[in-house]
Amino acid sequence: MPRQATGRKKEAILDAAVVEIASHGYHGTTVAMIARRAGVADGTIYLYFAGKEEILVSLFDRAMDRFTERGTDELAGLDDPVARLMRIIDLHLELVGGDRDLAIITQVELRHSLHFLDQLSRARVGGYLQAIAGVIAEGQAAGVWRRDLEPMFLAKAVFGVLDEMATDWVLSRRNTRLAARGDAVTRFVMGALRPTA
Amino acid sequence: MPRQATGRKKEAILDAAVVEIASHGYHGTTVAMIARRAGVADGTIYLYFAGKEEILVSLFDRAMDRFTERGTDELAGLDDPVARLMRIIDLHLELVGGDRDLAIITQVELRHSLHFLDQLSRARVGGYLQAIAGVIAEGQAAGVWRRDLEPMFLAKAVFGVLDEMATDWVLSRRNTRLAARGDAVTRFVMGALRPTA
DNA sequence: TGGTCATTAATGAATGACCATTCATCAACA
DNA sequence: TGTTGATGAATGGTCATTCATTAATGACCA
Numbered sequence: 285m286p287r288q289a290t291g292r293k294k295e296a297i298l299d300a301a302v303v304e305i306a307s308h309g310y311h312g313t314t315v316a317m318i319a320r321r322a323g324v325a326d327g328t329i330y331l332y333f334a335g336k337e338e339i340l341v342s343l344f345d346r347a348m349d350r351f352t353e354r355g356t357d358e359l360a361g362l363d364d365p366v367a368r369l370m371r372i373i374d375l376h377l378e379l380v381g382g383d384r385d386l387a388i389i390t391q392v393e394l395r396h397s398l399h400f401l402d403q404l405s406r407a408r409v410g411g412y413l414q415a416i417a418g419v420i421a422e423g424q425a426a427g428v429w430r431r432d433l434e435p436m437f438l439a440k441a442v443f444g445v446l447d448e449m450a451t452d453w454v455l456s457r458r459n460t461r462l463a464a465r466g467d468a469v470t471r472f473v474m475g476a477l478r479p480t481a
Numbered sequence: 482m483p484r485q486a487t488g489r490k491k492e493a494i495l496d497a498a499v500v501e502i503a504s505h506g507y508h509g510t511t512v513a514m515i516a517r518r519a520g521v522a523d524g525t526i527y528l529y530f531a532g533k534e535e536i537l538v539s540l541f542d543r544a545m546d547r548f549t550e551r552g553t554d555e556l557a558g559l560d561d562p563v564a565r566l567m568r569i570i571d572l573h574l575e576l577v578g579g580d581r582d583l584a585i586i587t588q589v590e591l592r593h594s595l596h597f598l599d600q601l602s603r604a605r606v607g608g609y610l611q612a613i614a615g616v617i618a619e620g621q622a623a624g625v626w627r628r629d630l631e632p633m634f635l636a637k638a639v640f641g642v643l644d645e646m647a648t649d650w651v652l653s654r655r656n657t658r659l660a661a662r663g664d665a666v667t668r669f670v671m672g673a674l675r676p677t678a
Numbered sequence: 679t680g681g682t683c684a685t686t687a688a689t690g691a692a693t694g695a696c697c698a699t700t701c702a703t704c705a706a707c708a
Numbered sequence: 709t710g711t712t713g714a715t716g717a718a719t720g721g722t723c724a725t726t727c728a729t730t731a732a733t734g735a736c737c738a
Binding site for chain 2 (some may be wrong): 696697698699700701
């Protein structure tokens with residue numbers, strides 16, 4: 285059989301997994317289905333992944349890597365905490381809303397077991413929350429945002445709003461763009477962060 | 482074998498299912514495990530439920546029934562939209578935080594497939610969101626809350642905050658009470674709903 | 679240049695474990 | 709004695725994973 289550039293098949297397997305898992309769910313997708321769509325033999329999957337579950341982990345890692353990379357780029361030039369947070373909100377919705385199949389996986393399939401969610405949450409989402417909390421703390425220090433609530437609490441609240449919008453969008457059948465909700469989310473969040481009278 | 486009052490075994494099976502599914506996940510729990518804990522034979526499960534998945538649906542229905550009943554009671558005496566929304570926030574956190582095993586199921590296990598989440602979401606959570614949106618619309622009409630955002634959007638945002646707090650609590654290992662976050666959530670939400678300057 | 683050979687990616691049929699569901703049988707009741 | 713709730717061993721189907729086999733490649737040598 286022909287040799288392939290090493291990265292090729294791994295990517296092909298991940299791409300196939302996104303499509304299959306998005307439409308049949310993680311447990312409804314067999315390794316054979318993924319192999320078939322990727323154009324490889326069942327056994328080949330095991331040359332690149334230790335098992336079925338590692339495919340799901342890799343999927344999440346790949347998505348988070350892209351997410352983080354893009355975020356770092358986009359925020360590089362912004363100093364103002366208000367501008368930074370607004371950018372985070374728009375970017376979150378834009379990136380999640382950019383690929384419906386992937387969104388189904390991040391919003392639904394990845395959350396299917398306590399052990400799994402716990403692992404992911406701690407590993408990657410925790411860092412994201414820290415980043416948001418950092419921006420909020422800056423805004424508090426600058427005196428533009430309320431200080432009677434902890435930055436980490438506020439970060440979780442903001443994330444909760446974004447995550448709910450994303451999940452709602454995934455479940456809605458109507459053909460809307462998730463990013464279109466950026467303006468409303470921003471208004472809501474900025475309102476919540478205003479200093480109290 | 483002795484006859485039981487009809488409801489008894491069904492309840493016992495559901496109670497057993499909560500414990501098993503909370504600790505092993507839905508797919509990691511076998512029907513035999515549930516039967517064993519409930520003190521019935523494997524086959525008995527099928528006298529009360531059409532299949533394994535119906536157990537999960539029934540679990541959610543039972544929880545939502547209790548939730549709704551309690552909510553209706555508690556809100557009966559309150560007219561002021563502000564008081565009503567504050568009560569909803571506290572109640573949500575109190576009820577979800579009252580039973581960790583059940584919380585694991587509502588926050589994690591019930592969301593394991595698009596088809597499933599979609600079904601539940603439309604059937605029961607949709608009604609809950611409508612109720613919150615109704616309270617918000619009242620407050621807007623009374624002039625105490627901002628009117629530049631739709632009631633349903635605001636209801637989803639508030640739900641997102643509550644849901645994130647609940648999930649975060651389920652995943653956290655520290656021994657905190659979920660209801661303790663009611664005050665901070667209320668301050669956040671009330672801040673977000675204030676009329677814009 | 680052309681002909682071995684060793685190496686390694688890739689294959690896919692076979693394996694074995696797991697588990698939801700069924701149903702022949704049992705035992706308590708009226 | 710007929711009815712019915714309950715039992716739990718047996719069944720059948722489904723897959724994740726393995727591994728003996730195949731084939732492409734490059735190294736080496738004449």
